[in-house]
Amino acid sequence: MSQKLIDYINQTWDKTVRETHEDADTLLALPYPYTVPSSEGRFREMYYWDTYFTNVGLLLSGKTQLAKGNAGNMAYLINKYGFMPNGNRTYYLFNSQPPFFTHMIRDIYEVTSDTAWLCEMFKAAEKEYAFWQEKRMTPSGLNRYYGDYEDEAHKQRISDHMCDRFALPHDTDPDKIQSNAACFREFCESGWDCNSRKGTVAHQFNTPDQNGLLYGMEQNMAFFCQELGKDPTVWQHRAESRKAKMDALLWDNETGSYQDYNFVTKERNTLLSVAGFYPLFVGMADADKAERMIANLPRLENAYGVACCEKRDDLYFLQWDYPFSWACLQYIIINALSRYGHQMDALRIAEKYIKVVDKNFETTGRIWEKYNSVTGEIAVAKEYKTPEMMGWSAGIYLYCCHFLGLM
Numbered sequence: 001m002s003q004k005l006i007d008y009i010n011q012t013w014d015k016t017v018r019e020t021h022e023d024a025d026t027l028l029a030l031p032y033p034y035t036v037p038s039s040e041g042r043f044r045e046m047y048y049w050d051t052y053f054t055n056v057g058l059l060l061s062g063k064t065q066l067a068k069g070n071a072g073n074m075a076y077l078i079n080k081y082g083f084m085p086n087g088n089r090t091y092y093l094f095n096s097q098p099p100f101f102t103h104m105i106r107d108i109y110e111v112t113s114d115t116a117w118l119c120e121m122f123k124a125a126e127k128e129y130a131f132w133q134e135k136r137m138t139p140s141g142l143n144r145y146y147g148d149y150e151d152e153a154h155k156q157r158i159s160d161h162m163c164d165r166f167a168l169p170h171d172t173d174p175d176k177i178q179s180n181a182a183c184f185r186e187f188c189e190s191g192w193d194c195n196s197r198k199g200t201v202a203h204q205f206n207t208p209d210q211n212g213l214l215y216g217m218e219q220n221m222a223f224f225c226q227e228l229g230k231d232p233t234v235w236q237h238r239a240e241s242r243k244a245k246m247d248a249l250l251w252d253n254e255t256g257s258y259q260d261y262n263f264v265t266k267e268r269n270t271l272l273s274v275a276g277f278y279p280l281f282v283g284m285a286d287a288d289k290a291e292r293m294i295a296n297l298p299r300l301e302n303a304y305g306v307a308c309c310e311k312r313d314d315l316y317f318l319q320w321d322y323p324f325s326w327a328c329l330q331y332i333i334i335n336a337l338s339r340y341g342h343q344m345d346a347l348r349i350a351e352k353y354i355k356v357v358d359k360n361f362e363t364t365g366r367i368w369e370k371y372n373s374v375t376g377e378i379a380v381a382k383e384y385k386t387p388e389m390m391g392w393s394a395g396i397y398l399y400c401c402h403f404l405g406l407m
Helices: 005-015 048-060 064-081 102-111 117-134 150-166 174-190 209-226 234-248 273-279 287-296 327-339 343-364 391-403
Strands: 324-326 370-372
Touching: 005 048, 005 343, 005 370, 048 064, 048 102, 048 327, 048 343, 064 102, 064 117, 102 117, 102 209, 117 209, 117 273, 150 174, 209 234, 273 287, 324 327, 324 343, 327 343, 327 391, 343 370, 343 391
Parallel strands: none
Antiparallel strands: 324 370
């Protein structure tokens, strides 16, 4: 751990704060000050799932009001648009991102015990849940990531962009353009932008990360009901139903892992990824399934942390593939391991994330968006140059230091 880096983070948080009280071009107004991923550069907008992990660090830094403001801005957007967009830009109104809103609410509530605020957030969370159930449901009874389009020209541009990212020839067939565009929207909404897990038909999958988070949402809503004096039964039943469906469709007994399920072909993937640890992160997995899932950890763990997925020859080697290590996924793994009693493994992963962030801070004086879990270098994929970050990288660095008892 570097005390210099902790001081840098605490001194730099305020430089990531923006205020936008009126719509400006594509930027949408928000009622409260909010955080963006970097202290410098092009970011002026708040992102959905990035902000959850940023808030983890803000709460540890004592910036509770700023964390509450981030959540309040999300509630505002949910109430206005019926869902939490990718971010507060007009061009982000076509898809959401991983549903961490209730997890954010619970983190803040456990610090503040503010039931009046919780009641306000609960109403927005009900609307967000309705969005996922009404707009992202599939015939299997589980949810998927997806998205919408502005017009046919927009669909063509998205399809072309997806082909560029996968180094594929551009298509002219309308059905293929539709499929490519839907696939890329899935990547945007899932946050794994882009990855090899589901190939170029990602929109046809139910995933353990998304459905795990929705199970967590249902459990959080049951908890909020109890705190607010409401009946939690309906939320408990929803969580139980989702667990049964996930165990039936997403659990692969042969590999001992939760996998992505193609609800069109009715087949599971076999690529091991951190996505399979989300059912453990939210406490959904039975003890035996958790132990089998954790037994796969060596296939993901490297010298400088956990890679998005295992190494395989059929990967496209995109930025959410092997060997790249993202702060958010280290947090998921650490909490999943700790929740099921694998404390030493969790501590080791936290130490590795601290090591790779320290290593690069010493040479660059900055924190970065992602790292190479094998070499410990600043990760650069073929898709775009790795940007300097604060956001979730700083938030999870502080979390790892706290988890190890170093602060």
